[in-house]
Amino acid sequence: MGKTLPAYQGSCHCGAIGFELRSGIPPINWSIRACQCSFCRAHGALSMSEPDGELRFEIRDRTRLRRYRFGLRTADFLLCGHCGVYVGAVIATEHGSFGIVNLRTLSDAPDDLADPVPVDYDSEDTGARIERREEKWMPVTSMP
Numbered sequence: 001m002g003k004t005l006p007a008y009q010g011s012c013h014c015g016a017i018g019f020e021l022r023s024g025i026p027p028i029n030w031s032i033r034a035c036q037c038s039f040c041r042a043h044g045a046l047s048m049s050e051p052d053g054e055l056r057f058e059i060r061d062r063t064r065l066r067r068y069r070f071g072l073r074t075a076d077f078l079l080c081g082h083c084g085v086y087v088g089a090v091i092a093t094e095h096g097s098f099g100i101v102n103l104r105t106l107s108d109a110p111d112d113l114a115d116p117v118p119v120d121y122d123s124e125d126t127g128a129r130i131e132r133r134e135e136k137w138m139p140v141t142s143m144p
């Protein structure tokens, strides 16, 4: 990273599972997805990742970190075992580590945010899913 990109922080409700993301793309142009899978709908989650940026997880209490895998089981969805909040997800592939955050957990949500786009990835197979995440998710500099 040559220059410092604007930073945005978030965490679960009790603060045990935190993150900082950096992106040079202004929030109004962020890619925000309302994933229609049953997990994301149950959480009212909005997924955000910008491949130009980077994502660092800050686990302040590791005993509260829960990893949940479902569907094709290619990524770890990170939840707080204490307050119950879904914070984000990570995947490790041969090309690196990538992640998304649940935008609902941003500490200071920017005033101007792009409208969420409903997405449905049901038809993907494992290879397509991993490829999409390598392409669209953010490089993770500190894996949880």
Ligand SMILES: [Zn+2]
Residues within 6 Å of the ligand: 012, 013, 014, 015, 016, 017, 064, 080, 081, 082, 083, 084, 085
């Ligand atoms: Zn918590």
